[in-house]
Amino acid sequence: MPSALPDGEPMPADGSLPRHALDGAATRPLGFYLHVPYCATRCGYCDFNTYTASELGGTSRDRYAEQVVEEIRLARRVLGEDPRPVSTVFVGGGTPTLLPAAELGRMLTAIDQEFGLAEDAEVTTEANPESVDPAYLAQLRGAGFNRVSFGMQSARAHVLRVLDRTHTPGRPEECVAEARKAGFSHVNLDLIYGTPGETDDDWRASLDAALAAGPDHVSAYALIVEEGTRLARRIRRGEVPMTDDDVHADRYLIAEERLSAAGLEWYEVSNWAAAGKTAARCRHNELYWTGADWWGAGPGAHSHVGGVRWWNVKHPAGYAKALAEGRSPGAGREILDAEDRRVERILLELRLRDGCPLDLLAQDGAQAAQRACDDGLLEPEPYARGRAVLTLRGRLLADAVVRDLVD
Template sequence: MPSALPDGEPVPADGALPAAALAGAADRPLAFYLHVPYCATRCGYCDFNTYTADELRGSGGAAASRENYAGLVEQEIRLARKVLGDDPRPASTVFVGGGTPTLLPPGDLGRMLDAVRAEFGLAEDAEITTEANPDSVDPASLAALREAGFNRISFGMQSARRHVLAVLERTHTPGRPEACVAEARAAGFAHVNLDLIYGTPGESDADWRASLEAAIGAGPDHVSAYSLIVEEGTRLAARVRRGEVPMTDDDVHADRYLIAEEALSAADFAWYEVSNWATSPTARCRHNELYWTGADWWGAGPGAHSHVGGVRWWNAKHPGAYAQALTEGRSPGAGREVLAAEDRRVERVLLELRRSAGCELSLLRPAGLAAARRAATDGLLSPAALTDGRAVLTLRGRLLADALTRDLVD
């Protein structure tokens, strides 16, 4: 989760939601995101709400130590049950992210999942994912995670080149992520994702092609490829500012994206969101698809964000503050906002346009519709899809998606 939290109105001590947020809830999917804020070391590019042991020592974070963390998340899931009342929906998806969730024992991750199961139930075909660093799992822990009910796993590969991993300050060795895919398959995981990052300072086109080749060759059914964003406040940003490593320009990022599309499509991966490719519709990350289509989800953990029926809220960022709130019987929510109809329309355009299904033209105002017609003429949107009432990005449009979206939401 991002380390910076927005402003907002206070969250009631009991976490209660406006009645309007729960209206019609039975017709919307419900998902859970469980945030684990621990990392063995902090990667130089990371701006997420994560903490090493040294960062928590003496900062009030002991109340949310690794040893008692699963119990805190269980408390928040019980709070979710109270807030959502007699909501009949089972969880369609559960996603455990971080941080490095697999720094916790598999049994603790299983406890957190069991709490969702006990309070809400799991859909018969529920997708249950955990993220993992390649050097934080082994065949035994993967087997234990599968036994606990996880059926999808996402490994942070980032690159196959040692010097690129060094710039990113990743601790695993080249080849370990590929081995993890094989170990996860042997443990019985139906779906395996590899995360890649392109545009790292010092990375060449050849390096990026090698990473793609290694990832594809490992046999996952899903690949995510993200452009490196150098966030202010990170060690990597400081190195760029001091001139120790060069900033990668936008043209290089675009070239790397085209290389990814070429390599992945040749290997029978199809894009379904600008940064995500899958070998089949069943291999897509259903949890992320719920985010992109405005479903309801409860985010448990420090800094985690939630959304139910047009109300968005976020938890206290620091593990100590999060633990204190739950221990005192209060919601750990730090702030919230009730989205106006226009806010929800804009969000739908922002998120749905990035998907291969595109967004409905009915979401666009006259200025946005005019921009969509111009974009189709310029080769950024599919003219055929426009005729069918949808705005769907072309490959060139994917490269310019952020700027195009700004035009369409007018």
């Protein structure tokens, strides 16, 4: 979750939603995001809402699972008679696996008890490679998790050092094997490209190491240097160089070449899954990209139900206090109007392999789409069928294409 919260109107103390938020809910999937904000150390590039032990201000994480369970019960009260079972659960952080596996399982059980899990529910947790072992992974699988996402980032030691990652090269690949042995059906590896000091050969080595481990999903993200992070300060002082957009584009092309040759196909600009196997995709993230409903529990977590978006207070102490007092931990919310939702659909759906419908575009956006197709940024065949789908070159320029289409 991002560390900065947006402006918005106050959240009702009981967390109640406008009546219209559940109109048509039966046609939309419902997911849960559970935020675990704890980290053993802070990575130099990270701008997420996370806390090391020294930053907790005396707040203990021993009761954290109990607090999340209380928010899950709040969700049940707020959503009322909503009959939908939960189709996806994603536990992110932070480092969720700093908590005992039984505590993560306790949160999952609460969702099942309050809402019911769909028979084919996707249940994911993120994990740092140094925070799990075979016994822990077996406990997670026994608790009902069926997908795990490991933060690999790079196979090169010097790149990991710049990122302040503490695991050793080779450990993420071992984790994939351990997860498979524990019975996980789906395993993702997260990679980052464009780290200062990384070369093209370093990036190829990271891709090759990840693919050799045999995950059915790989996420590859361009490094974004966020203000206020240790990495930003190091770059500003001239301690490490900064890569540029051309380097990022080259690394993306390398990723597409390597991953597609290994049988993974892109389905979102930064995500590749086993070709022809939709079950290998991250269904939870697809909820975000397609504007479905999800409840985010935990400090700083964001939620969206029926065009209403809200976010929780950031610090674990404030989060715990609100729940202890019987109040929603929500810090604020916004109610999206039809135009907001139209623009968000374009912003998010254009990043997907299926693209977005051209009839979402206003007149200026439609003209921009025609130019983008003529310029080789949109696929001509889907365009002829009424959809805007990015070409490979279009993916490299996705942000610029989106800006033109939402005008």
